[in-house]
Amino acid sequence: MSDKAFSQQVISTIDKKIEFYNKEILVKLLENYRLLHTCVKNLIDALVQKSIIKPDPYKLEKKISDIEILPNEPFVDSERALVIGTRISDYEGILDFVSTYYKFSIENLTFPKIKKFVEFNNTFNWHSFTVSSPFANTRGLAILLNEAKYNAPSMTVSMINDTISKCDKVTKNINITLKELSDFQKEVYKAYVRKDIFEHPKFSEEKANQSVESEIAEIKKLFPGVMGKTPYYSALIEEIANEDLGPDKEKRQAAVLEKIKINESAVQKKEKQVDTKEYLMQAVLALSGLAPQFETVLTKINENHNLIQSKNLSFLGKLAVALRKAFNIPEPPVIYNITITEASTGAKIRDKIEFQQFTELLSKKINFLNSFALRQSTAFQKIQTSQPEKILEFLNKNVLEAQKLMTKLTALDEFFKSSVSTDKKSFVKGLKMELTTLKNTLINVNQHKADYLSYIEEQTQMQKLGIKNEA
Template sequence: MPDIEFSKKLISAVDERTQYYNSVVLPQLLEKYRLIHTCVKNIIEVLIQKSIIKPDPYKLEKKISGVEIIPNEPYLDTERALVIGTRISDYEAILDFVCTYYKFSVENTGFNTIKKFVEFNNTFNWAQFNTTSNSPNTRGFAILYSEAKMNSPALTANMMNDNIFKCANTTKEINMILKDLNEFQKEVYKAVIRKDIFDHPKFNMAKASESIQAEVAEIKKFFPAIANKQPFYPALVEEVAKEDLAPDKASLQEALLQKLEIKSEKTEKKKKKIDTKEILMGAVHALSGLAPQLMKIMEKINENHNLLQAEHQSFFDKFVHALRKAFNIDEPTVLYTINITDATTGTVRREKINIHVFISEIERKINFYNSFSLKHLPGYQKIEKNTSEKILEFLNKQISEAQRLVVQIAALDAFFKEAGNPDTKKLIKGMKMELTTMKNTIINTNQHRADYISLVEEEAQMRKLGIEND
């Protein structure tokens, strides 16, 4: 007959492992998707900056409610930039949805969802990212990527290579987690049968005990009542019966319980994260993602400023400007008055910006963020040598400064759109997309910082209660 005692042990083990997945493994999976999202955004920024692809004009109109499979059909070479640009944009948008809205849990991530995630992960073959790939998406993206790297500064090329390398490694890790989760979902499926069908008042225990085939038939009879849209998997149901009635059922049961056993992985991984500063340095690396966004913003500010200045320049003014440029003489001070709105009180204050100083400050920030964008760079290694407390202070300061810079750039963007005559206004370049990307980068950095603080506070509370993470 069905082994009721084993069923109880199995259901308990599945419940414990479900909690383990929900509290430890799947939050790690989310972090890995966040890392890929950051890397992909960095690459997109460079491609847009070099005018290899254009920002998707319909991106904000697309409503994403779940993981979708990106098309991978062939296309004409003449349409490569448009087709691949759209597919990259859609891929990034779905990553954003996954990182922001999707709730990773055993209950929410069943067989079909896992399959869809794996297919989505294969949109681009990061591990074999080359221009001769059999995948139209990978081949097209690699060609555009190669064009972007041509004549790029070494720092930019290294950053792009680092992002591809991280996407390859992280996607491999994600697929391993999904593979393990898929295997565990089989045991969840079997546990539901033991929990809901065996306890059914009309389930015939005596008949089910006659043979493996008889138990499978009896389970199949009552399966529709507990299925909840789950298909009937004969192979998994047969495993249930074999664990109850096969001659080697004892070894099958023992192997399954050992497979579900949770070792001390949770404590070790949590401790490792804090000790190695992995989360904090993840925040530092995420912060460096502001560099390509600021580069595009600096270009637009320069262009908009030159448009406004050209309105009022006579031939003599242009001649003087040319002389200044030829002899390396500083341009006269130009002040723009912008309106800064306090997010808390809603009050508006006026602030004067010396545009040349402001552009120089943005350029300084770009070089600063690039200095720690890769792990092997001296800037990254210098930060990593500090204590966790010092790194946290560094992040607090940098996030605060980045948020203030976003406010100033947004106000300057509004100023440019209102200044100048009607003909000039048509040529002014808005910075809404870059500002949105900057805000998302800051949010991502903040999330890493908040995760670290939460873990440290939890550990401190446990020590206070006399509980050690050994």
């Protein structure tokens, strides 16, 4: 094959493979980061629920606009909860940014960016996750999660172990993809040099064709003016010249074409094996992540309720409470007048919450969500055997119920804050952080639903056009 024909074939194939990466490989990479984000949120919720770490009070003020490398320096044991609590919160915040806002494309994932992603992925070593890890973050988090498992229900212990295992598996998959992407980016870089410099009017084929050294010199002369801010990688430029003029150029050219070809049969096989129901089951698992978050909320609103009630009780009232407890007499219903703000219109609506009834409803919801938090649970497997339409109906119903609960919790949060004097406001447990986390979890659930519906719609359109996915 002539050098010119080889260059044209490389450029054409690279363009097609870039499209393949953007539509297939990088979409899967994004899905893996979303799964990692969900897992990390579940671990944080488990630690917060056991009061081992506290939610980061500055989380909402931190503006994340890029991947950041987090510190991994040692710390004294007495500061473990504070340091690890902050670092894993920052780690989760960056994962949230990556999962929600980052554009995964060949153009964005340059060599420096890939290196940064790999370094970020090493914030915690999920593969060797032990209390004796030489890495401060991994060791510290492992110790805290062991504390969370101590005397915890078997379901919680299984959830933590399963989540760590998932973090290990998904991080491996991410790093494998990034390694393959780094190798592919080398070929993309070389193809762009061929396209932009070899086809430039000032490029002299006659001079370049004299020797490997001559082609390198001709590329180097035009590189700054033609390639702009693109870094000059001498090793890759040498590869280009050797592929064109080296003594083993035929072998090198064959190796390049083999490396950049798209394995169509593998793509078709992958398409044929897509499990659409798994999109929905990922949404079901994400939905179960509301349970530990609602548990934290329930603890806080009970504390706020006790604060309000103790403030309003006279001596005789406190005596009556003591007597009711002594004789196991139920407390009389407590009703709070709240103001709900309609999200769509901003209209204010007055409502009443019978507190004990509301907390009982919240407790039942937590138990229900926990029942399908593990794949091996009976409830999860029962949902999995249902038809996709029923699973979608189940998700829509529970998302709507969760949104209604959050609306009332938002109003109840405002009520508690406004019902105490200024000097007592610091004792009120705010729900802003928890409500934000709940909202993000529902966004994740809806994203999995959207992925399912998008795929189904795509298949429907392809069938209408008479296109089939066959291996």
